[in-house]
Amino acid sequence: MSDGGRIAPDAHLLVTGGAGFIGSELVRRLLAREDGTRVTVLDLLTYAGNRANLAAVESDPARAARLAFVRGDIADRDAVGPLVAAADAVVNVAAETHVDRSILDPEAFLRTGVIGVHVLLEAVRREAARAEAGERRTNPRFLQVSTDEVYGDIAEGRSVETDPLAPRSPYAAAKASSELLVRAYRITYGLDTVVTRGSNTYGPHQHPEKLIPLFVTNALAGEPLPMYGDGLQVRDWLHVSDHAAGIEFVLRHGQPGETYNVAGGTELPNREVISRLLAAAGRDWSLVRTVPDRPGHDRRYAMDGSKLEALGWSPAVAFELGLPETVAWYRDNPGWVEAAKGGDWASYYDAQYASRLARGTAADESPVEAG
Ligand code: NAD
Ligand code: DAU
Numbered sequence: 001m002s003d004g005g006r007i008a009p010d011a012h013l014l015v016t017g018g019a020g021f022i023g024s025e026l027v028r029r030l031l032a033r034e035d036g037t038r039v040t041v042l043d044l045l046t047y048a049g050n051r052a053n054l055a056a057v058e059s060d061p062a063r064a065a066r067l068a069f070v071r072g073d074i075a076d077r078d079a080v081g082p083l084v085a086a087a088d089a090v091v092n093v094a095a096e097t098h099v100d101r102s103i104l105d106p107e108a109f110l111r112t113g114v115i116g117v118h119v120l121l122e123a124v125r126r127e128a129a130r131a132e133a134g135e136r137r138t139n140p141r142f143l144q145v146s147t148d149e150v151y152g153d154i155a156e157g158r159s160v161e162t163d164p165l166a167p168r169s170p171y172a173a174a175k176a177s178s179e180l181l182v183r184a185y186r187i188t189y190g191l192d193t194v195v196t197r198g199s200n201t202y203g204p205h206q207h208p209e210k211l212i213p214l215f216v217t218n219a220l221a222g223e224p225l226p227m228y229g230d231g232l233q234v235r236d237w238l239h240v241s242d243h244a245a246g247i248e249f250v251l252r253h254g255q256p257g258e259t260y261n262v263a264g265g266t267e268l269p270n271r272e273v274i275s276r277l278l279a280a281a282g283r284d285w286s287l288v289r290t291v292p293d294r295p296g297h298d299r300r301y302a303m304d305g306s307k308l309e310a311l312g313w314s315p316a317v318a319f320e321l322g323l324p325e326t327v328a329w330y331r332d333n334p335g336w337v338e339a340a341k342g343g344d345w346a347s348y349y350d351a352q353y354a355s356r357l358a359r360g361t362a363a364d365e366s367p368v369e370a371g
Pocket of ligand 1: 016017018019020021022023042043044045046047048049050072073074075092093094095096097098112116145146147148175197198199200201202206207
């Protein structure tokens with residue numbers, strides 16, 4: 001296909017973390033191409049990974065024939081080696097992703113974000129050497145999915161790709177560490193690497209530990225919504241279909257060694273997001289509780305998306321449409337929600353919220369005007 005950029009039409013792509021929220025959207029998107037693209041998913045199926053997120057492709061024979069699923073850890077070199085050897089490009093979506101869990105227990109974040117990324121890069125380095133020696137067809141491209149959280153708290157203006165990394169949570173520090181490893185392997189070994197930094201992502205299939213799915217599912221169930229601090233923290237919202245599209249665009253068209261912000265362009269304080277999701281769920285502010293804040297809580301993230309826009313990509317889904325559709329998806333998929341709130345959910349929820357909710361107070365509706 002003419003828009004395939006640096007990735008051949010019949011490419012075999014290794015997508016790590018492909019059973020998660022953004023990874024599964026990317027897999028659905030890649031397999032929707034009818035150009036022979038094949039995908040292998042490597043996913044550990046942690047509490048956040050869910051094979052059911054791939055049901056739409058696994059139940060469609062034409063797409064299922066171009067998908068392979070491997071349960072495994074990106075930090076396991078024996079699992080990773082052969083999969084990278086068989087791939088034309090690697091998209092590393094896998095990570096531990098929840099800031100609150102990184103505050104409760106950071107270790108898994110470092111194992112996946114540092115050791116896991118190192119293992120993937122070593123495998124890509126071996127395959128790049130084989131390509132150089134003419135022993136394989138392609139020099140494998142490596143795309144690292146990163147986050148706006150690596151810039152830290154942004155009081156004003158918008159982060160550009162050349163700004164310093166200033167992570168402030170264990171999660172963000174692990175993501176920044178991943179990026180630094182990618183940078184080192186690019187400079188030292190000349191690997192073909194690209195990095196995307198996405199903003200706060202929302203949409204169907206997101207694990208209910210994150211703000212929007214937690215508050216939507218709690219609101220639909222008539223349970224309290226634990227709003228941290230004053231609720232005036234600002235995030236820049238990006239629909240999951242846009243995030244996956246931005247990652248694919250950079251995979252195909254990004255310049256080697258470059259980093260690209262994938263910005264949503266919809267900056268909103270949490271209170272405003274809460275008001276809108278309550279309206280879409282048919283509930284009111286009586287459910288909202290002001291609870292003790294997240295330690296080290298970043299007040300604002302905001303990115304400048306003009307570098308990727310200049311390359312030819314910008315987001316397409318308006319928050320005004322994407323949010324009510326997301327609320328409807330959670331309402332229409334109670335089985336998915338119930339499964340996601342299984343496993344270690346009860347003990348996590350207790351550790352994160354029991355004492356907060358006990359100290360919480362009723363929250364007045366936001367003074368912030370709807371934009
Ligand atoms: P998620 O938590 O829904 O999914 C992560 C997936 O990675 C899960 O399927 C999990 O099983 C898998 N995984 C975790 N550790 C693994 C390991 N060691 N080996 C193999 N698989 C492993 O996360 P998400 O929200 O879809 O985020 C995906 C990526 O996008 C992450 O790298 C995250 O840092 C980044 N990101 C997320 C957002 C957001 O708002 N959700 C925004 C910007 C960037
Ligand atoms: O900015 C990109 C990042 O967005 C990603 O890299 C992370 O993987 C993703 O988890 C997300 O991080 P945040 O910390 O911004 O997302 P979270 O949904 O946890 O919180 C969004 C905002 O809502 C934040 O200001 C904290 C607040 N919040 C969150 C929860 C879970 C609450 O007030 N109450 C809550 O219970």
